[in-house]
Amino acid sequence: MKFLCRMQVQFPESMSAEEVAQKQAQEKEYSQALQRSGEFEAIYRVVGKYANVSIFDVESNDRLHEILSGFPMFPYMSIETTPLSKHPNSIR
Template identity: 85%
Template sequence: MKFLCRMQVKFPESMSEEEIAGKQAAEKEYSQALQRSGEFEAIYRVVGRYANVSIFEVESSERLHEILSGFPMFPYMDIETTALCKHPNSIR
């Protein structure tokens, strides 16, 4: 199953720069492992925002929930998820 996820990150103002840097480092490690596994197909920065648009290819919606809730920054994310299917006009 293919999913499009829009993710917006908002850290609490009370969080220190050191805590944020730690979350960012853990996030990078986690997301790159998922990319290497093939479940995390693509990630794109949304210009001008602390946000991204990502494509996941997973076996089920339950697996996607497991992946998303495993992100170190998950408690600070607003995530919008859309299930995708191939368009009949697509040549790829």
């Protein structure tokens, strides 16, 4: 099952620069492991925002929820999820 997820991050103003850097490092490690596994198919930065658009290919809604809630930045994210299906005009 493919999903498009738009994720926007908003850290609390009270969070120190060191805490933010730590979360960013953890996030990078977690997301790259998911990319290597094939479940996290693609990630694109949204220009001008601390946000991304990502494509996931997972076995179930529950697995997607498990992945998303596992992100170290999850408590600071706003996530919009859209299920995808193949378009009949697609040549891929």
